[in-house]
Amino acid sequence: MKSVLIASQLLPEFDSPVSAGAIDLAMDSDTVLGVIGPDMSIKSAWIKCLTGIEASAQGELMINEHDAIGMSRKDWQQLRTECVYMDDETALVSVFNVQENILLPASYHKLNTRQALLQKMETLLQQLGFKHPRHLSELPAYVDDLEIVQAIIARALLLQPALVSIGNIFNLIGRHQASELLAKTMAWSNTEKIATILGFHNNSLTLKYATALLYVSDSQSCYYKTREEYEKSRVKPALS
Amino acid sequence: MTQVLNTLLGAPGAFVLKRLQYILNLTTFTMLALLDWFRSIRFFNRQSYRPLVIQIIFSGIDAMPTIIFLALVTGFIFTFRMIALFESVSDTMSILIYVIGMEVGPMISAITLTSRTGSAITVDLGNMKLHKEIQSMEYLGVDINRFLVAPRIIGVTFSQLAVSIFFTAITLTSGVIMSGLFISPVHFNFLFDIADNLQPMVLLIFTVKNILFGLSIGAISCFHGLKVEASPTEVPQQTQKSIVNIVIMLFVIDGIIALIML
Numbered sequence: 202m203k204s205v206l207i208a209s210q211l212l213p214e215f216d217s218p219v220s221a222g223a224i225d226l227a228m229d230s231d232t233v234l235g236v237i238g239p240d241m242s243i244k245s246a247w248i249k250c251l252t253g254i255e256a257s258a259q260g261e262l263m264i265n266e267h268d269a270i271g272m273s274r275k276d277w278q279q280l281r282t283e284c285v286y287m288d289d290e291t292a293l294v295s296v297f298n299v300q301e302n303i304l305l306p307a308s309y310h311k312l313n314t315r316q317a318l319l320q321k322m323e324t325l326l327q328q329l330g331f332k333h334p335r336h337l338s339e340l341p342a343y344v345d346d347l348e349i350v351q352a353i354i355a356r357a358l359l360l361q362p363a364l365v366s367i368g369n370i371f372n373l374i375g376r377h378q379a380s381e382l383l384a385k386t387m388a389w390s391n392t393e394k395i396a397t398i399l400g401f402h403n404n405s406l407t408l409k410y411a412t413a414l415l416y417v418s419d420s421q422s423c424y425y426k427t428r429e430e431y432e433k434s435r436v437k438p439a440l441s
Numbered sequence: 442m443t444q445v446l447n448t449l450l451g452a453p454g455a456f457v458l459k460r461l462q463y464i465l466n467l468t469t470f471t472m473l474a475l476l477d478w479f480r481s482i483r484f485f486n487r488q489s490y491r492p493l494v495i496q497i498i499f500s501g502i503d504a505m506p507t508i509i510f511l512a513l514v515t516g517f518i519f520t521f522r523m524i525a526l527f528e529s530v531s532d533t534m535s536i537l538i539y540v541i542g543m544e545v546g547p548m549i550s551a552i553t554l555t556s557r558t559g560s561a562i563t564v565d566l567g568n569m570k571l572h573k574e575i576q577s578m579e580y581l582g583v584d585i586n587r588f589l590v591a592p593r594i595i596g597v598t599f600s601q602l603a604v605s606i607f608f609t610a611i612t613l614t615s616g617v618i619m620s621g622l623f624i625s626p627v628h629f630n631f632l633f634d635i636a637d638n639l640q641p642m643v644l645l646i647f648t649v650k651n652i653l654f655g656l657s658i659g660a661i662s663c664f665h666g667l668k669v670e671a672s673p674t675e676v677p678q679q680t681q682k683s684i685v686n687i688v689i690m691l692f693v694i695d696g697i698i699a700l701i702m703l
Contacts, residue, residue: 254580281582290573291580296565306581309588353577360581 204263205230205363205396206251206284211260213250219243219419223260226415226424228396230363233387235411236400238418244400245288245368247417251398252286252366253277265363282310285357288368292353293342299352300337307359318359325355329385346373347382354386358395365390366398371406380406463686471594471660477584478591492588496596500558501603508604511553512611519545520616524631525624533631534638537613542635543647543702546609548695551654553608554601555687559662562593563683566666567676575667590667594659601655602648609647650698657690 204227212223221243228234236244236251249255253262253269262269265283272280293302300322307318326337331351333340344352350370357365367386371379387410390397399407408414414425425431519541527533566589569575575585613635621629665683669675 278582278584281580286580291577292572292574294569294574294578295572296569306578306583309583357581 203230203266204228205232205265207261207263208251209261211250211262212258213246214256214258215243215246215419217419221417221420221422224415224422224424226413228364228398228413230394230396231391231412233390233397233399233410233412234415235407235413236398236415236417237404237407237411238416240418241369241402243417243419247415247422248288248366248368248398248400249286252284252364253280254286282306282312282360283362284364284366285360285362286366286368287353287357287370289370289372291370293349293356295342297342298338299340299342299344299348302342303337303352303356303359306356310360312360322355322359325358325389326351328389329355329382331355347378350374350382354382358386358389358393361393362395364396364398366400368400369402371401376403380409383410467660467664470590470664471656474586474590474594474660474663477586478595481584481587492592493596496592497599499561500554500597501600504553504557504600504604505607507553507557508550508608509611511549512608513615515541515545515549515608516612516615517619520612521619521623524616524620524628530631530634534634537616537631537635538638538643541612541616542609543643543650544695546612547605547647547651547654548691550605550608550651551601551658551691552688554597554604554655555658555662555684555691558597558600559658559687560680560684562597562659562662563666563680564676566663567669567679570667570669571671571673571676585667590663593663594656597659597662598652598655601658602651605647605651605654646698646702650694653694653698654691657694658687661687661690 206226206228208224208226210223210225212221226234234251236248238244246255250257251262253264253272257270260270264280267276267280267283269280293299294305297305300319303322303326304315304318307313308315312318313321322337329351331348333344333348340348342349350373353370354367367383371383374382383406387397389395397410399410401407412428414428414431416423416425416431423434425434520537523536523541524533527536566575569589575589578588579585614632617628617631617635620631621627662683665679665686668679
């Protein structure tokens with residue numbers, strides 16, 4: 202199986218000085234990497250670095266066979282369709298309706314015909330449990346919070362990425378809704394063979410789905426290739 | 442002595458440097474946005490023009506009722522009054538072509554577009570930046586220059602040219618018709634005289650001036666919209682800066698062109 206992500210001696214750039222070490226890791230298309238740890242800002246920095254959103258302080262990073270370090274702006278933009286990133290700051294474009302928001306990146310990158318994208322969008326939204334009596338093209342971007350999150354996920358998955366990173370996007374909605382929506386998203390990722398990085402405030406939500414784990418704090422960074430490896434680790438790191 | 446000179450020249454020097462830096466940043470910003478757009482555009486693909494067409498509809502077509510009203514009022518205030526004041530036909534022609542056609546028409550169109558479209562662009566982009574909508578699009582590989590900035594700059598430029606032609610035509614025609622109706626029917630002949638006196642050079646300068654006006658309105662409003670960082674209070678601040686800088690730039694361009702035409 203081809204590796205979707207390979208990191209060698211990777212270390213993010215942090216706002217404040219940290220003593221955590223660099224990591225080596227590899228992700229296949231069926232890997233769900235959970236990023237866990239006590240401090241959200243450290244986790245965010247690691248996720249942004251692993252997905253090529255932000256520059257690293259050191260190391261090498263290959264995403265879907267692209268060298269993600271020091272790439273040109275154009276290549277970086279192309280990479281963003283193969284490795285999508287979502288967190289609590291991800292937003293819909295307020296001037297477009299929900300349908301245009303979901304279709305925007307895929308049609309911008311000309312991934313398929315509009316008709317084919319519309320069909321795929323319908324299937325995706327059905328999978329994510331999006332229900333609204335009005336047609337999507339009549340819905341403004343300021344729908345309710347659950348629908349916003351569903352639209353953001355659908356917009357990202359419509360790009361058919363090789364790697365998807367889901368951060369604290371579920372902050373807007375309740376715990377039960379978040380858990381349900383994450384389950385539906387993970388089911389889609391499994392079917393489509395999309396490698397996934399998860400990192401939430403709530404580490405238990407991450408642990409529920411992760412097949413590999415990256416523990417990060419300001420003093421430590423450990424990569425566990427499997428859940429078993431993490432469970433068996435002699436000194437299980439503190440999560441809070 | 443050196444200290445006195447430094448104190449005297451320090452503040453104006455810093456002011457000039459700041460202005461020059463602003464113009465340099467603005468020019469780079471505009472060139473990069475336009476280059477990104479021209480590199481990616483597929484000239485025979487309708488979808489490539491969609492954001493541009495939307496901008497032209499908003500800036501140009503939607504502004505028509507306001508433009509028609511202002512043009513009729515300007516036709517009465519300027520064209521009609523000037524025809525009434527001057528007796529010599531050649532003086533009247535010069536005034537109509539050089540003052541109304543080359544100055545009043547483009548300037549009032551530009552100021553209308555600045556207050557209507559320029560401010561809207563700054564507020565729109567500022568709010569999008571503030572609410573992380575722009576960042577979200579960038580994270581999905583959407584080129585902001587190509588998708589948001591360039592269509593606005595080009596759209597406003599086309600609109601400025603079209604609105605200015607329309608405005609100037611209505612201002613001149615309505616003023617001449619009013620003077621023909623209320624002063625003397627002979628004045629109707631001015632319509633043919635204006636057409637005869639329009640030299641290719643005048644038309645070229647009119648076009649260049651409006652293109653520069655449009656580029657300035659589009660580029661400055663986008664530039665300030667994207668300067669918003671983290672606070673909602675920055676949106677009105679940047680909008681105000683954008684409008685003031687556009688108006689200054691319009692007069693500077695107008696002054697430079699007037700100097701060239703001397």
